Structures are given as structure tokens and as C-alpha cells.
């Protein structure tokens with residue numbers, strides 16, 4: 248077992264106890280925060296929620312000031328706008344801002360608070376907002392794990408939306424949606440109902456090229472691919488869905504083409 252050394256400084260606390268010889272830190276911290284607040288013109292603090300195991304840091308240590316959250320939301324909204332400008336989707340700017348704010352609340356209420364191997368805040372806010380804009384009749388998910396993405400789909404879609412959840416292993420699933428049908432085999436063995444406004448989330452670490460062929464064959468209109476890694480970062484995933492869309496694009500454009 249690896250023994251992780253716990254550290255504590257005036258800037259960093261990896262949830263260890265304050266060392267006994269750490270005299271004067273709180274006074275120093277208070278002074279530092281006071282001058283920073285004065286300099287920035289708004290309050291800065293981080294809420295640290297101790298003694299809550301099995302939670303990602305996003306739920307344990309997070310910014311609380313409205314001004315910081317507002318600034319973060321406006322940056323997220325801009326990112327989403329730049330994506331939307333390249334799409335054919337119709338959207339209303341103030342609605343997008345509302346969805347991004349709404350997501351922050353939805354994220355905080357998530358029944359899954361440990362996101363290892365799954366979507367985190369940033370993928371979540373993007374996916375949630377786009378689902379709200381598309382307002383689908385059907386959502387297909389291939390790769391559910393603990394169910395965080397199911398939770399987001401359940402929260403973002405209207406009551407009549409039908410969700411088809413595929414996984415070859417439901418043992419880790421912690422969230423069940425009343426709108427969902429659960430299918431314990433690969434999607435190629437049982438084709439779901441597909442309508443005009445169907446969204447598919449491909450997060451099953453299975454060849455994205457095969458999934459691309461599948462969605463073309465069955466005319467799935469809106470598709471989200473997670474883990475779409477290029478050759479440059481393909482090593483960052485233990486089980487990348489190769490060939491990924493980005494790798495296929497790299498090859499098509501003659502970038503990083505494998506030598507024969």
C-alpha cells in the first residue's frame with residue numbers, strides 16, 4: 248500500500264490536520280485573504296468539507312462566491328456558444344445561460360459523487376446544455392458505469408423522452424431512471440427505437456469507427472463521443488475506443504499517419 252504524505256501550507260491542504268508547529272498560519276491567511284479581497288474587489292474563499300469519503304474534490308472543496316461562479320459560468324457559456332456557432336442547432340442565448348446555471352444545481356444534487364472513469368463537471372455542463380437545446384424524443388447511452396450520465400439525461404429531458412441504456416455490466420450502476428429501458432448487451436445485438444430527434448452518447452470504450460458506422464446505418468441524428476482521443480493523447484486512457492474519430496481525422500489529413 249502506498250503511504251501518501253499529507254501536506255498543509257497556507258495555500259494547500261490535502262485534507263490533513265494542521266501540524267502542531269504551524270503557528271501563525273491562520274493570522275497570516277486572514278491577512279493574505281484580506282489584502283487579496285481588497286486588491287480584487289471581491290471576497291475569495293474556498294469551502295472545505297472534511298470527513299466526507301467517496302466524493303470527488305468537486306463536492307468537497309469548491310468556490311462559493313457568487314462573483315467567481317458568475318465569471319466561471321460566463322466562460323462556460325462562451326465555450327458552448329463557440330461550439331453552437333458551428334452547428335445547425337437553434338438556440339436562444341439567454342436560455343443557454345439559464346441551462347448552465349441550472350446545471351450547477353443539478354450537479355450539486357447528483358446521487359453519484361465519485362466520478363472516476365466517468366463524466367465530470369465540464370463534460371456534464373456541455374452535455375446537459377446541449378440536451379436541453381436539442382430537447383430529444385429518444386436518448387441512447389452506450390456505457391453507463393455508475394449512472395452519472397443517466398442522471399444528467401433524466402434531469403435534462405422532458406417526461407415523455409425515452410432513454411435506452413446499454414451496458415455489458417450493470418454491477419456498478421447506482422442510478423435508475425424511470426424513463427429508461429436497461430439493456431445488458433452490446434447495442435448491435437438489440438437495436439433501440441430510433442426517431443428523428445434521437446441523441447446517442449457513446450461512452451463504451453468500443454471502436455468509435457464501428458459506432459460511427461452504426462449511427463450512419465440507423466440514422467441517429469445527434470451523437471456525442473466521449474474519449475475521442477487523438478494520437479497525441481491516446482496513451483492517457485487505459486482502454487481507448489480506437490480507432491477514435493480524431494485518430495481517423497488525423498489519418499485522413501495525413502497527420503501522424505502510421506508508417507507501413
Ligand SMILES: C[S@@+](CC[C@H](N)C(=O)[O-])C[C@H]1O[C@@H](n2cnc3c(N)ncnc32)[C@H](O)[C@@H]1O
Nearest residue numbers: 364365366390391392395396413414415450451
Ligand atoms: C467510462 S464508463 C461510462 C461512464 C458513464 N457514461 C458516465 O460518465 O457516468 C464505460 C462503461 O462502458 C461499458 N461497456 C464496455 N463495453 C461496452 C459495450 N460493448 N456496450 C455497452 N457498454 C459497454 C463498461 O461496462 C462501463 O460501464
